[in-house]
Amino acid sequence: MTNIALELVNITKKFAHAETNSVTGVSLTINEGDFVTILGTSGSGKTTLLKMVNRIYESTSGDIFFYGENIKKLKVEDYRRKIGYVIQQIGLFPHMTVEQNIATVPKILHWNKEKINARVDELLKLVGLGDEHYKKRYPKQLSGGQQQRIGLARAMAADPQLMLMDEPFGAIDAITRQNLQDELINIQKKLNKTILFVTHDINEAFKLGDKIIIMDKGEVQQFDTPYNILFHPANDFVKQLIETENIINRLKVLRVENFVQPLTQPTKLADGVIHNDKFLDDVLAKFFETGKKRLVVIDDQEEPIGEISWDQFIQLKKIQDNVVRLDVQKKNIRRVNDHD
Amino acid sequence: MIHLMLDYLSKNFNVYLNALLTHIGISLIVMLIGIVIAIPFGVVCAKYVKLSESILGLFNLLRLIPSLAVLIVLMPVLGTGLVPAVIALTFLAFPAILINTCIGFTGINPSVIEAAKGMGMSKQRILFTIEFPLAFPMIITGIRTAAVEVIASATLAAYIGSGGLGDLIIIGLSLPSTAILLVGGLSVAILSIITDVILSITQKRLTKFI
Ligand SMILES: Nc1ncnc2c1ncn2[C@@H]1O[C@H](COP(=O)(O)OP(=O)(O)OP(=O)(O)O)[C@@H](O)[C@H]1O
Ligand SMILES: [Mg+2]
Numbered sequence: 001m002t003n004i005a006l007e008l009v010n011i012t013k014k015f016a017h018a019e020t021n022s023v024t025g026v027s028l029t030i031n032e033g034d035f036v037t038i039l040g041t042s043g044s045g046k047t048t049l050l051k052m053v054n055r056i057y058e059s060t061s062g063d064i065f066f067y068g069e070n071i072k073k074l075k076v077e078d079y080r081r082k083i084g085y086v087i088q089q090i091g092l093f094p095h096m097t098v099e100q101n102i103a104t105v106p107k108i109l110h111w112n113k114e115k116i117n118a119r120v121d122e123l124l125k126l127v128g129l130g131d132e133h134y135k136k137r138y139p140k141q142l143s144g145g146q147q148q149r150i151g152l153a154r155a156m157a158a159d160p161q162l163m164l165m166d167e168p169f170g171a172i173d174a175i176t177r178q179n180l181q182d183e184l185i186n187i188q189k190k191l192n193k194t195i196l197f198v199t200h201d202i203n204e205a206f207k208l209g210d211k212i213i214i215m216d217k218g219e220v221q222q223f224d225t226p227y228n229i230l231f232h233p234a235n236d237f238v239k240q241l242i243e244t245e246n247i248i249n250r251l252k253v254l255r256v257e258n259f260v261q262p263l264t265q266p267t268k269l270a271d272g273v274i275h276n277d278k279f280l281d282d283v284l285a286k287f288f289e290t291g292k293k294r295l296v297v298i299d300d301q302e303e304p305i306g307e308i309s310w311d312q313f314i315q316l317k318k319i320q321d322n323v324v325r326l327d328v329q330k331k332n333i334r335r336v337n338d339h340d
Numbered sequence: 341m342i343h344l345m346l347d348y349l350s351k352n353f354n355v356y357l358n359a360l361l362t363h364i365g366i367s368l369i370v371m372l373i374g375i376v377i378a379i380p381f382g383v384v385c386a387k388y389v390k391l392s393e394s395i396l397g398l399f400n401l402l403r404l405i406p407s408l409a410v411l412i413v414l415m416p417v418l419g420t421g422l423v424p425a426v427i428a429l430t431f432l433a434f435p436a437i438l439i440n441t442c443i444g445f446t447g448i449n450p451s452v453i454e455a456a457k458g459m460g461m462s463k464q465r466i467l468f469t470i471e472f473p474l475a476f477p478m479i480i481t482g483i484r485t486a487a488v489e490v491i492a493s494a495t496l497a498a499y500i501g502s503g504g505l506g507d508l509i510i511i512g513l514s515l516p517s518t519a520i521l522l523v524g525g526l527s528v529a530i531l532s533i534i535t536d537v538i539l540s541i542t543q544k545r546l547t548k549f550i
Pocket of ligand 1: 047
């Protein structure tokens, strides 16, 4: 059974002297291992919501529970150290080198030098800045996108259980961004991290999120799977938000792994195959290419893990109740925690 | 003239050395006291925004009062000698350091502090490992300004009997001897320049990140 990592109960925030609430009556339950993206227009309260989770802001009313404990009762510094927070403005320490920036939390936690160095190298490689010379640079000697990546590395340094990410890829070019998105999905799967990820970019929200929170005017409009948001929008606001996307574009953001069915027959060499990290538009293309009525879904190790059939595919709208969430990967790979 | 100056120096080297060391000593003590008192006030000032405006205004006004006036105003209260001179000069060192500390702290990008908080750093840790280093360029600018001011004004403090290079100037004026006057005056000037250069090198060393 899954643990509830984070529970927000009727959270409201009204800033002093503000006329209206910035966040109103938000209740959410987020399971451990969920990758939740938060999508909303500017000023809809996304940052305010994240900051309340981190206790940078205290909520005006309502409660937040972290693994069942009310966060108001926890020692605020200890609590925050369990959370990796990538703030919207990056906020690197200008007087510290890249290396020192990343090592901030490990140092507070008294890791030894070798462990810190190894971790810094690992993270720099992960965010694509593995070249030795980046380590000794100061933030002003990096481009905006590079700074953002260091911010990401810094937030992940002590391997926090929960990550709060406020538009972490805003200043990063499309190609690097895709790599980082893929990398983040990977990390999240492998380490079973719980992530709250704010973005303006619909495609990013759909690509990354197991679930998506759509916010407007401080209120949650819909909190649901990408599939349900696309095919069962909760209200006019959500409808409008996704209306701009045609059906092919919608397929582009739905991951194969969310639609895998159990195998109905043994796999054969002649079967068409599709990778589980592909998207439904790839599936459509594959159906056309191969002329087959059934594709075997394979994982990273090329092992068959299920199938998608043409019938299922064209009835997408009807089958949502049968969707099997693929948790195979999460279950099989034991929690890797190399920092204990 | 240089000949006369060297002549004075060779004959009165002990007197000169004594005056020079007293001058440096007074300036150092004053700067130390000034730094120890003014920096914490500057930090407090930066933490309370409402307070900071009035404090900054007050001290900017105080700075306009000439050094000599401060010395003379304080003389009836504090008397003459070394201690009153140090107290009076500390008043002069105070505003520049306090104001610059305050500006240094308030000028820190708030998102940097927020990131630090968000990572679970304690207030103390943020103060010493983030805020101080970032405010340092401004603080040391304040220290430079104050140091130059103190070294110059320490000359005037000789009038209230503190000793120092000011004594040479008083002697030079009363004899009158241009040579002695120049030895005193030039020494003060050179001392100021050396101090400023040393502090500016320190500043550059410690602020590579800007
Ligand atoms: N510290 C604050 N004091 C007063 N009002 C605030 C403060 N922070 C945010 N607000 C207001 O709260 C509302 C929500 O702001 P928030 O920063 O959460 O929006 P956002 O969804 O993150 O927007 P963006 O996408 O532009 O980052 C806005 O109307 C904003 O003006
Ligand atoms: Mg925001």
